[in-house]
Amino acid sequence: MSxxxxxxxxxxxRSLLIENLEKEYVKGKPVLKGLSFEVSGEETVGIIxxxxxxxxxxxxxxxxxxxxxxxxxxxxxxxxxxxSGKDLRLARRRIGMVFQEYNLVERLTVIENVLCGRLGYTxxxxxxxxxxxxxxxxxxxxxxxxxxxxxxxxxxxxxLSGGQRQRVGIARAMMQSPDVIMADEPTSSLDPKTSVEIMxxxxxxxxxxxxxxxxxxxxxxxxxRFCDRIIGMSKGKIIFDGNPSDLKDSHLSEIYxxxxxxx
Amino acid sequence: MTNTMTWERFxxxxxxxxxxxxxxxxSLFVFSLSTVEIxxxxxxxxxxxxxxxxxxxxPIDFASYxxxxxxxxxxxxxxxxxxxxxxxxxxxxxxxxxxANNITRSxxxxxxxxxxxxxxxxxxxxxxxxxxxxxxxxxxxxxxxAIGFRSIGFCGKLLAEALEEVDxxxxxxxxxxxxxxxxxxxxxxxxxVAPAFWGLALFRWDINxxxxxxxxxxxxGGIGVALDTALNxxxxxxxxxxxxxxxxxxxxxxxxxxxxRQNII
Numbered sequence: 001m002s003x004x005x006x007x008x009x010x011x012x013x014r015s016l017l018i019e020n021l022e023k024e025y026v027k028g029k030p031v032l033k034g035l036s037f038e039v040s041g042e043e044t045v046g047i048i049x050x051x052x053x054x055x056x057x058x059x060x061x062x063x064x065x066x067x068x069x070x071x072x073x074x075x076x077x078x079x080x081x082x083x084s085g086k087d088l089r090l091a092r093r094r095i096g097m098v099f100q101e102y103n104l105v106e107r108l109t110v111i112e113n114v115l116c117g118r119l120g121y122t123x124x125x126x127x128x129x130x131x132x133x134x135x136x137x138x139x140x141x142x143x144x145x146x147x148x149x150x151x152x153x154x155x156x157x158x159x160l161s162g163g164q165r166q167r168v169g170i171a172r173a174m175m176q177s178p179d180v181i182m183a184d185e186p187t188s189s190l191d192p193k194t195s196v197e198i199m200x201x202x203x204x205x206x207x208x209x210x211x212x213x214x215x216x217x218x219x220x221x222x223x224x225r226f227c228d229r230i231i232g233m234s235k236g237k238i239i240f241d242g243n244p245s246d247l248k249d250s251h252l253s254e255i256y257x258x259x260x261x262x263x
Numbered sequence: 264m265t266n267t268m269t270w271e272r273f274x275x276x277x278x279x280x281x282x283x284x285x286x287x288x289x290s291l292f293v294f295s296l297s298t299v300e301i302x303x304x305x306x307x308x309x310x311x312x313x314x315x316x317x318x319x320x321x322p323i324d325f326a327s328y329x330x331x332x333x334x335x336x337x338x339x340x341x342x343x344x345x346x347x348x349x350x351x352x353x354x355x356x357x358x359x360x361x362x363a364n365n366i367t368r369s370x371x372x373x374x375x376x377x378x379x380x381x382x383x384x385x386x387x388x389x390x391x392x393x394x395x396x397x398x399x400x401x402x403x404x405x406x407x408x409a410i411g412f413r414s415i416g417f418c419g420k421l422l423a424e425a426l427e428e429v430d431x432x433x434x435x436x437x438x439x440x441x442x443x444x445x446x447x448x449x450x451x452x453x454x455x456v457a458p459a460f461w462g463l464a465l466f467r468w469d470i471n472x473x474x475x476x477x478x479x480x481x482x483x484g485g486i487g488v489a490l491d492t493a494l495n496x497x498x499x500x501x502x503x504x505x506x507x508x509x510x511x512x513x514x515x516x517x518x519x520x521x522x523x524r525q526n527i528i
Contacts (some may be wrong), residue, residue, distance in 0.1 A: 063439050093441035103432035107454040116450055120441030127446045169436075176440055 014076055014179045014211050015040030016062070021071035023057055031057050033236040034071070039180070039212040039229075044203050046223030046244075047216045049233035050256050055216040058233075059182045062214075063095045064088055076179035093120035096173030098202075100185035102165040104172075106158040110149060113157050113168050114140040117175025136175075143171040146208075147201060163194035170201055174209060181205060183215045187222065195219065199226040220252065316499070323507060324500035331501065333489050337508055339403050340485035343478075344471040347410025352464055354411065355418035362419065363426035366452070376423070384416030388474045392483035403484035410471050410478070418467055425459035426452060461527055465520045472516040476509045 016039045023032040031054040039045050047055050060066040062073055064080060073080040075095055083091050096117070104113045118136045119127055126132060132140075144153050147167040152160065157168060166186060173181050183202060187195035199215075203226050206213040217223045223230055224244040232240035232247070232255040240251045249262045273281065328334055361367050362376025391413045395405035434451040442450070479487015486505060493501040 065435060065439055089441045089443065091441070092439060095439070097436065097439040099432065099436060101432050103436035105433045105437075105451060105454050106430075107457070108450070112450075116437060116442070117440050119437060119443070119446045119450060122446070124443055124445045124449070127442075128449050172436070172440070 015074075016076075016180045016212060016214070017072075017074040018062070019072045019074075021058070021061060021073065022069045023054070023061055023066065024069050030069070031236050032061070032068075035233075035236075035238055037231060037238065037241060039214065041212065042206045042210055043212045043229055044206050044227045045212065045214050045229045045231060046227035047214060047231045047233060048218070048220055048223050048255065051218075053233050054236045055233060056184050059097070059184050059214065059216060062180075062182060063092050063097060089120065093176055094179045096176045096178035096181040098166070098169045098173050098181065098183035098186045100188050102162070102169045102189075104157040104165055104168055107156065109154050109156055110144060110160070110168050111137075111140055111153045114144060114171045114175050117172040120176065140171075140175060143174050144168075146174075147171045162190050163197060166190065166194075166198050167201065170198075170205060174205060178209075178211060180211055181209075181213045183213065185216050185218065188218055195222060202226070220247075319499040320503035322500065323503045324498070325504060327498075327501045327504055328508075331489065331493075333486070333501075333505060333508060336479075336486040336489040337512060340475050340479070340487075341472065341512070343403055343406040343410055343475040343483075343485050344468060346407045347475065348414060348464065348468045348471050350407060350411030351414030351418050351467065355415050355422055358415060358419040359422035359426060360448075362423045365427050365429075365431075366448075376419075380416045380419045380423070382416070383412055383414075383419070386413070388413040388478055389481055392478040392481045396482045401482035401484070401488075406475060406478050406483035406485055409483050410475055413474065414467050414471060417470070418463055421463045422456065422460060425456040425463075429455040458527065462524055465524055469516050469520040473513050476512070 018038070019036050021032055021035040022030055024030040035058065047058065049055050057066055061068040062075070062080070064083070068081055071081070075091065078091055078094070080088075080091055105116065108116070112130070115132050115136060118132060118140075122132060122136070141153060144150060147170055149160075149164060149167055149171070152164065157165060160168065166189075169186075170181075170183075181202075186202065187198050190198060199222055202213050202215060205211075215223070215227065224247060227244055230240060230242065230244050230247050231238055232251055234255045234257075239255050240247060249259075252262060253259050358376050358379050360376075362373050362380060364370075364373050367373055367376070388409055392405060392409035395408040395412075399405040399408065429452055433455070434447060437447045437451045476486050476490075479485040479489070480491050482488065482491075486509060490502065490505045490509075493499075493505060
């Protein structure tokens, strides 16, 4: 317990720094072409851009579910790209991730899914015997309340609706006590009303946990409404990086191409 | 009015090919029949022999159930089947992990795992039983090992397939949370394959009840030993009882397994 908790102590390190990030799946055909940006504090950053432009690749490079080809990624002062083996695993604990398809373990209960966020901190035998740390269990219940699922804690994940599952996904990410949370299209499988609720929740997470939240999102209006900052990507490059209010139709036209859809 | 349109399901070439396949199948059957060397006298005699066998089996010798320890042999058969299945499951789990290509990311190790699974299945349980009788001597221990080793292939193959078919999403999520590999196996893979695992365990136990009643013929314990003895001594009424017992126990096992499977899935 002690090592990882002291790690978290200094609040100023809760930032994400990306420098010249490049990724090519096929040699000579880069998907990400030298991205650089920094996120810190309680910023909520919406990453917009057409499908296939590398938004998901970008997020997955940050926690190395996908190996970046070049560049450097620093999370809370720790260089991620040079980590390997156990160091990488320990580094991943500091990066929460929320998925489009929720990625819950369907046959486990809500509480156990949330506790899965603690697996990086829990010895294998404890995970096996379901003897989670009491502090973790208390926190899991608190987080389940926090995301509004108090009465569902002991229900199985496959009995929940899409919006409820995404709430569990968010609670699981928070359970890691991360330095940054990344959400990959968290609202794309949800109806408009639920999408708004999930975005509100992510925004709230950013301020209660005092961490930056990165959100890949298709819906430009949702992004403008809930994010403090928008990063617009096209063809593997950052086209726009700034306040939502500064995002004009000309930028959108440059990001997505064409103009007819804007009217 | 309408023009006359011709339509045929197959082209002449396809028809010819289909005819060739039929012709091939029939000639193969005729050829196989000629190699079997049926002796007509024995074939004509068969109905009489069958009738004779049944008259010698009747009435069934129910008294021998307790007198000749058939009850004990029956229980031993069930024990061999159950212990053999448990042994197989323990041995099959590591082999399944080795052969599932989404868990062990090394084609050579995958191949090695599959090699173990195939070897287990290609050797018949009677052959396994003969091998283990040679090692442990006759008795239930040899039978248990024979059943266990025979079942590794079946259990391991089905488990490996279940492991390869899991939803990758939750696995990715646990990896992203920094979970150690063993925890990912326990919390990501196991909940997803558990129904398949228990299903295949019950199914294999059902098969093993049948298999373990045969392996006694080569001395590997169970009711097969009693059957072998009764056959050698021409005690046909006792043979009838043993066959009835095997039949009953197999039916009971099958019904029980079906019921349990319905309730866990």
